[in-house]
Amino acid sequence: MPATIHQSTKFAFxxxxxxxxxxxxxxxxxxxxxCGGQPGGAxxxxxxxxxxxxxxxxxxxxxxxxxxxxxxxxxxRAQDVNIEIDGKGRRFGExxxxxxxxxxxxxxxxxxxxxxxxxxxxxxxxxxSGYSDLRELYHDLHHTEGEPVYLSDGVYLGSDGRLFE
Numbered sequence: 001m002p003a004t005i006h007q008s009t010k011f012a013f014x015x016x017x018x019x020x021x022x023x024x025x026x027x028x029x030x031x032x033x034x035c036g037g038q039p040g041g042a043x044x045x046x047x048x049x050x051x052x053x054x055x056x057x058x059x060x061x062x063x064x065x066x067x068x069x070x071x072x073x074x075x076x077r078a079q080d081v082n083i084e085i086d087g088k089g090r091r092f093g094e095x096x097x098x099x100x101x102x103x104x105x106x107x108x109x110x111x112x113x114x115x116x117x118x119x120x121x122x123x124x125x126x127x128x129s130g131y132s133d134l135r136e137l138y139h140d141l142h143h144t145e146g147e148p149v150y151l152s153d154g155v156y157l158g159s160d161g162r163l164f165e
Contacts, residue, residue: 024055040104044094
C-alpha cells in the first residue's frame, strides 16, 4: 500500500512541513529548511500525530530500526540516522538531507514505504494491542513517561489509556 503525504502545521518554527502515513499510522515527519547552507530538510520518525491525523506508531524502537533499514535500502547508511530525544523525553530517528522540496517529499514517501515493508506484522499487533484514542491522548499530554495525567475533577489518565480516580 503506498504511503500518503500530508501537509502539517504541527510546529510553528518550521516554515513548511509534511507527515507520511502508511498502514493507518503516522510514521515520519519532514521539516523543510536548509542543510549545510543548501536547500534541504530533516526527516524524523513521528512521536506525536497532527490533530485529527492517523495515530503515530508507538513502538519507537521498531520505528527507528525500520528507518535505518529503509535508509540503507535507499542507498544511505544506517549511521546517517541520528537518534535524538525530544522535549518530552521521547526517542526519535532523524536524517538531514539536501535537496529541493519535491525531492525531499519524494524521499519522505519512499522511506515511509520502505518502513512499512519492514514493520509488516507490527502494524497488526499495534491495532490489536488496545491502542485507543485515550492512549494517544495520554502520549500527547504527559510530561513524564509512565506518570498519570490529571484531567479534571479528580480523574486521571494512565499510560495504558485507562481513566481512574
